[in-house]
Amino acid sequence: MKKRTPPPADAAPSAAGTAAPGAIDADPWTDLRRYTAARLALGRAGASLPTAEVLRFGLAHAKARDAVHLALDAGALQAALAADGCATLRAHSAAADRGSYLARPDLGRKLAADSAAALRAQAGPAGCDLLLVIGDGLSSLAVERNARALVAEIRRGLPAGWTLGPVVVATQARVALADEIGQALGARLVAMLIGERPGLSSPDSLGLYLTWAPRPGRSDAQRNCISNIRPEGLGHAEAARRLWWLCLEARRLGLTGVALKDNSEGALPGAGTPLALPAAASAPDTGTQDKP
Amino acid sequence: MPYRHTLDHRNWVFADLREVLAKASPARSGDQLAGLAAESAVERMAARMCLAELPLARFLEEALIPYEDDEVTRLIIDGHDPAAFAPVAHLTVGDFRDWLLSDHADEAALAALRPGITPEMAAAVSKLMRNQDLVRVAQKCRVITRFRNTIGLPGRLSVRLQPNHPTDDARGIAAAIVDGLLYGAGDAVIGINPASDSLPALTRLVRMLDEIIDRLALPTQSCVLTHVTNTVQMIEQGAPVDLVFQSVAGTQAANAAFGISLATLREAREAALSLKRGSLGDNLMYFETGQGSALSADAHHGVDQQTCEARAYAVAREFKPLLTNTVVGFIGPEYLYDGKQILRAGLEDHFCGKLLGLPLGCDVCYTNHAEADQDDMDSLLTLLGVAGINFIMGVPGADDIMLNYQSTSFHDGLYLRQALGLRRAPEFEDWLQRMQLVDEAGHALPLSPAHPALGTLRRLALPA
Numbered sequence: 001m002k003k004r005t006p007p008p009a010d011a012a013p014s015a016a017g018t019a020a021p022g023a024i025d026a027d028p029w030t031d032l033r034r035y036t037a038a039r040l041a042l043g044r045a046g047a048s049l050p051t052a053e054v055l056r057f058g059l060a061h062a063k064a065r066d067a068v069h070l071a072l073d074a075g076a077l078q079a080a081l082a083a084d085g086c087a088t089l090r091a092h093s094a095a096a097d098r099g100s101y102l103a104r105p106d107l108g109r110k111l112a113a114d115s116a117a118a119l120r121a122q123a124g125p126a127g128c129d130l131l132l133v134i135g136d137g138l139s140s141l142a143v144e145r146n147a148r149a150l151v152a153e154i155r156r157g158l159p160a161g162w163t164l165g166p167v168v169v170a171t172q173a174r175v176a177l178a179d180e181i182g183q184a185l186g187a188r189l190v191a192m193l194i195g196e197r198p199g200l201s202s203p204d205s206l207g208l209y210l211t212w213a214p215r216p217g218r219s220d221a222q223r224n225c226i227s228n229i230r231p232e233g234l235g236h237a238e239a240a241r242r243l244w245w246l247c248l249e250a251r252r253l254g255l256t257g258v259a260l261k262d263n264s265e266g267a268l269p270g271a272g273t274p275l276a277l278p279a280a281a282s283a284p285d286t287g288t289q290d291k292p
Numbered sequence: 293m294p295y296r297h298t299l300d301h302r303n304w305v306f307a308d309l310r311e312v313l314a315k316a317s318p319a320r321s322g323d324q325l326a327g328l329a330a331e332s333a334v335e336r337m338a339a340r341m342c343l344a345e346l347p348l349a350r351f352l353e354e355a356l357i358p359y360e361d362d363e364v365t366r367l368i369i370d371g372h373d374p375a376a377f378a379p380v381a382h383l384t385v386g387d388f389r390d391w392l393l394s395d396h397a398d399e400a401a402l403a404a405l406r407p408g409i410t411p412e413m414a415a416a417v418s419k420l421m422r423n424q425d426l427v428r429v430a431q432k433c434r435v436i437t438r439f440r441n442t443i444g445l446p447g448r449l450s451v452r453l454q455p456n457h458p459t460d461d462a463r464g465i466a467a468a469i470v471d472g473l474l475y476g477a478g479d480a481v482i483g484i485n486p487a488s489d490s491l492p493a494l495t496r497l498v499r500m501l502d503e504i505i506d507r508l509a510l511p512t513q514s515c516v517l518t519h520v521t522n523t524v525q526m527i528e529q530g531a532p533v534d535l536v537f538q539s540v541a542g543t544q545a546a547n548a549a550f551g552i553s554l555a556t557l558r559e560a561r562e563a564a565l566s567l568k569r570g571s572l573g574d575n576l577m578y579f580e581t582g583q584g585s586a587l588s589a590d591a592h593h594g595v596d597q598q599t600c601e602a603r604a605y606a607v608a609r610e611f612k613p614l615l616t617n618t619v620v621g622f623i624g625p626e627y628l629y630d631g632k633q634i635l636r637a638g639l640e641d642h643f644c645g646k647l648l649g650l651p652l653g654c655d656v657c658y659t660n661h662a663e664a665d666q667d668d669m670d671s672l673l674t675l676l677g678v679a680g681i682n683f684i685m686g687v688p689g690a691d692d693i694m695l696n697y698q699s700t701s702f703h704d705g706l707y708l709r710q711a712l713g714l715r716r717a718p719e720f721e722d723w724l725q726r727m728q729l730v731d732e733a734g735h736a737l738p739l740s741p742a743h744p745a746l747g748t749l750r751r752l753a754l755p756a
Binding site: 038042263 | 325458459463465466470471474488492521525549551588626687690695710736739743
């Protein structure tokens with residue numbers, strides 16, 4: 001039976017810091033990690049990951065799994081928005097709970113009957129140019145951390161002559177739920193701000209889906225998306241600026257989706273990194289299966 | 293026309309061919325969501341027994357989606373080659389499974405058969421096959437493609453280097469490319485999923501990849517995986533585009549939801565061909581697919597998701613792609629609920645793709661809302677390696693920080709090479725040897741901080 005010999009006193013620390021000397025080949029390019037949050041230069045045990053990284057990854061997965069099931073505190077969000085001077089409405093999809101939400105995306109895309117009736121009763125006669133809907137999607141954490149600040153930036157950027165509707169807070173929501181809500185409230189454009197699939201490194205990323213002339217039956221190709229909205233990704237102010245650029249283009253062209261090409265970077269000198277995709281897969285929707 | 297099967301004095305009736313196929317499918321959440329799945333385990337077996345007795349030729353007589361309504365059906369029917377079909381034309385679906393597993397179906401026979409097989413036939417027989425059958429028959433199919441290197445040779449496995457970054461940051465992407473190349477990944481393609489949809493930003497990425505490949509004289513190709521219409525615009529504006537990417541699905545309506553048609557793909561391929569950038573061959577399309585896309589676009593016409601997926605391969609093979617991969621676990625638990633369903637779907641997709649003549653790879657992956665984990669991915673990865681998959685993904689540490697899902701890592705690629713003795717595309721392996729990153733057997737060499745390749749790669753894209 002092999003015995004592990006104690007490491008010499010002057011042994012260099014291994015990549016993982018804890019392993020037997022010689023068992024791990026360290027990667028001498030860990031400095032590259034400063035350019036990205038990607039899991040670079042992990043080192044190897046044979047061809048495989050060192051133990052420390054296996055555990056680190058397992059913990060990140062555990063956190064993301066838990067984030068999927070955390071419920072949104074819609075009341076607290078409404079109160080916060082009200083404190084900012086925002087009128088709000090509540091909506092609920094036809095998915096009664098998290099289990100049916102995950103298994104039945106069709107239910108997450110349509111309003112519960114009582115919710116639909118309540119929204120129609122509250123619709124103003126004139127509708128609005130842009131309606132904001134906040135949906136929990138697959139990460140209520142993303143909504144809790146980003147929705148209030150993003151709404152504030154969007155309101156700050158409101159172009160002259162544009163009207164905003166009340167902010168609708170929707171639970172067990174998928175992207176397309178905004179189509180029915182937008183139609184019920186007479187919105188010319190609807191933007192769904194929704195918690196994206198939680199990633200290992202970003203359990204709190206918000207997505208925004210913009211749809212012209214919302215009504216049930218709109219397809220993903222008819223939306224524009226701004227993804228990864230969070231302080232470590234696309235900032236709230238830049239996301240709001242991007243949204244208004246898309247809104248103005250949508251009104252000019254009378255559409256959203258693949259025919260609305262995002263050239264906003266050229267149109268906005270000095271703008272930060274653009275992040276608009278055609279409606280895509282990272283969100284809790286409907287889903288295209290592609291990696292957009 | 294209804295189909296019947298009697299089991300233990302009970303007469304099971306299936307309204308049409310679509311229903312036989314759907315109910316014969318192994319259980320999965322997407323078919324249940326669509327209301328197409330068998331309602332009991334016995335009904336599923338009745339459907340399979342019914343399917344096993346159907347002549348293969350039946351699929352040429354009864355279109356699952358009407359010819360008049362769907363250009364994918366027209367592509368399948370109009371492109372069918374009766375001469376190629378002749379060797380199996382007399383078989384039932386059940387007999388076809390036996391034939392595929394027999395020694396009659398060797399590499400040459402399977403290659404000759406391709407134009408005679410429709411996606412529906414491939415899907416049908418797969419529903420009668422166990423996982424080991426899907427592995428064994430796929431192993432006998434060989435599909436080789438070329439652009440700047442040779443992908444799909446026997447005993448070889450390629451890896452797509454996927455260096456995504458949530459804000460498309462050039463240095464962040466370059467850092468991941470350096471990591472991947474040092475791990476010997478990237479022979480399938482260096483392919484970025486951009487966060488941006490803006491043409492100037494996309495063009496910057498295309499140019500950056502072109503410069504990296506050019507300066508390193510890397511025998512591989514680049515791709516920025518954006519909508520095909522964006523890529524065409526970039527080509528028109530003079531961007532150095534190697535591969536044209538698009539997600540494709542198996543029905544005309546689902547493709548419309550992706551914003552494409554067969555004509556769109558044809559035009560894009562011609563535009564890219566006009567650039568003449570391939571040194572060894574002109575396979576330059578890159579497609580991604582995945583079970584559930586037609587249903588999620590409400591465009592499945594009552595056809596089960598695995599058959600829809602096989603029809604997507606008819607779309608793909610029309611354009612002679614360099615690469616096609618199923619993104620099997622990406623779509624989420626409403627279509628593939630757990631590790632078992634993802635594993636089965638991955639093997640089905642690989643088998644159907646290879647039987648139809650596609651250079652199939654797989655994004656072995658899962659999302660955080662699915663009932664799956666790394667152990668499930670290890671199982672699928674290993675089985676696909678045995679089955680002869682053309683390529684897999686390589687993502688730093690398996691964690692895609694842009695798309696928020698888990699794929700396979702550079703380490704996973706090395707694991708599969710070690711476990712199964714699989715080498716890289718030969719031109720790429722030669723380059724790695726010249727860079728002293730692998731030995732003559734293709735094994736990764738340990739790297740000291742003074743290794744010359746490290747300096748070369750650093751200087752390339754990452755100013756200190």
